[in-house]
Amino acid sequence: MKIIASVFSMLRPVRFLVVAFTCALILLSNAFPAFAIDSYQSDQTEGTTQLLDIQRKTDEAAKEPPAGLKKVQEESNKGLNEVQGDADIDKQKRPENSQSATSAEDNVKKLLDKVTGK
Template sequence: MENTRKFFANIRPLQFLVAVFTCLTLLFSSAYPAFAIGSYKSTPSEGETSLNQIQKETDKVASSKAGNPDLEESQAKTRKGLNSVQGSADKNKMKRPSNSQSATTVQDKVEGFLENVTGN
């Protein structure tokens, strides 16, 4: 009985450190997504222009007496941009083969990591 008391008395500081480490891990893991937001700097009105244009198109279709646009009209709008609603808004922000040639693939990253680990 005396030995178990000594054992738990010696373990108590370790239990405290484990509890503190666990609390800090939970705190920082829940705050990490908020830190990621800070890496993208934008102005509040940045998305407003494209949204206003989309709203104008929506209002125009909704107030039209003809009702829904026909297939040819929808296809013509789609050919102008990304889709018939968004048009070409934010087209320059999208990833596509023409602007992603210098990107590193996951396979390249894994191969580089394995080369670093194994030393080959």
């Protein structure tokens, strides 16, 4: 019991430093929450145009009777799906643009190999 008490008494300055560091971290994270603001700034009307086009197509589809198979296939073949078309197709991950990507399993194996020294 005396050993544990002596260890805790030796850790008092370290405990103070840990508490001070934690308080400073909380203060800084509240004072500067958005360091990511320097990243890409989109135009405010950039997404609105796409959404208005999608809304227009949705309104047209609601007024018409249910679409036949051929019409649905034609619209779907224009892009990702019938409604979205090819909007933001370059931002989405697909097999065609993800050939060089590594899987989570490969990442874990590499990490374990580094840790174990293999």
